[in-house]
Amino acid sequence: MRFENKSVIVTGGGGKIGKAYAIGFAKEGARVALPDIASADHVVKAIRDMGGTAISMACDVSDEKSVKSMIDEVAKQFGSVDVLVNNAAYFMTVKKSPFWEMEVDEFDKAMAVNVRGSWLCAKAAFPYMKQQGKGKIINISSGTALNGGQNYIHYVTSKGALIAMTRAMAKEVGDYNICVNTVSPGFVVTEGRPVDAAFNASRVANRALKRVQVENDLVGTVMFLASSESDFMTGQLLNVDGGAHFVG
Amino acid sequence: MRFKDKSVIVTGGGGKIAKAYAMAFAKEGAKLSLPDIASADCIVKGIKDMGGTAISMACDVSNEQSVKAMVEETVKQFGTVDILINNAAYFMSVWKGPFWEMTVEEFDKAMAVNVRGSWLCAKARRSC
DSSP: TTTTEEEEEEEESSSSHHHHHHHHHHHHHOEEEEESSSSSSSHHHHHHHHTOEEEEEOOTTTTTHHHHHHHHHHHHHHHHOOEEEEOOSOOOTOOOOOOOOOOOOHHHIIIIIIIIIHHHHHHHHHHHHHHHEEEEEEOOOHHHHHHHSSSOOOHHHHHHHHHHHHHHHHHGGGGGEEEEEEEOOBBBBOOOOOOOOOHHHHHHTSSSSOOOOOOOOHHHHHHHHSSSGGGTTTTEEEESSSSOOOOO | TTTTEEEEESSTTHHHHHHHHHHHHHHOEEEEEEEEESOOHHHHHHHHHHHOEEEEEOOOOHHHHHHHHHHHHHHHHHHHOOOEEEEOOOOOOOOOOOGGGGOOHHHHHIIIIIIIIHHHHHHHHOOO
């Protein structure tokens, strides 16, 4: 029970990957907060049904007031903010197009949610982590930043930005015993997600470990970065994609 | 003269690094377009004084209309755009401080100029 009584925030907690993280943490004793613009009640219920502790709240990570309110509520209910997983992202409904046909509003939306949102959550969590004398922030990037994914330049750029953001944040909060690291997932076929068979096959073929990537493949790495086992590791990028890319 | 008659845009063209880029391209025959929010007239003069070709114009790379007008003006004057150097950046006057003390306005400004601006210039270039 590595996270007994630890307070863990998983933004975008109502999504399938967010749920996988949340359940993983809950199984190891964490109290989990699941802010999302959509409902995360089903994840809260699943955690409570297994005897765990979870709350959810409406939160728009691109909005400073919404984020501050969310973090303050978590601290109020759980007494601390130990781990922040910046999982919330504008992705599933992104508009895809060549970069020269993309609209500014669409571009800005990805930046606001994915980049500004991750910064705002870290900004709001910092005072609590500083006071606690310890904290863990995990920023979720994407393999698309490594391979230059086509036709959604805003998403790819935003995920690349998080890799840089992690490095700067790590340097700024090291004095407070707060670790900041990035995980870049490969193409994840979440449960029930419709996927083009040929596209998925090409992804699998490109990996050293030739199978489909699922949400549970990410949980161990995220939990490692949230645990005391990674207390001397910060500013790093861990790539989890079955060996499609090699970083470092 | 590797860049003879090539049309080169260097955004943020009024700055010192851009000047270095611009002079080097001009020495190799390029026609230079130097958009900036500040004046790049001194660089234009420096290039013309050595017999080269250069223009400058006010341009806010974070603004789509401004960027589009800049690229169109370059094409109008030089016939095409062969090279785009996305050099313009919000840097010299950035607010520096811990990330937890930064304001949203400051954060957004860096994103708008450095990220959106580079994309907008590439977008406009691709469309011409």
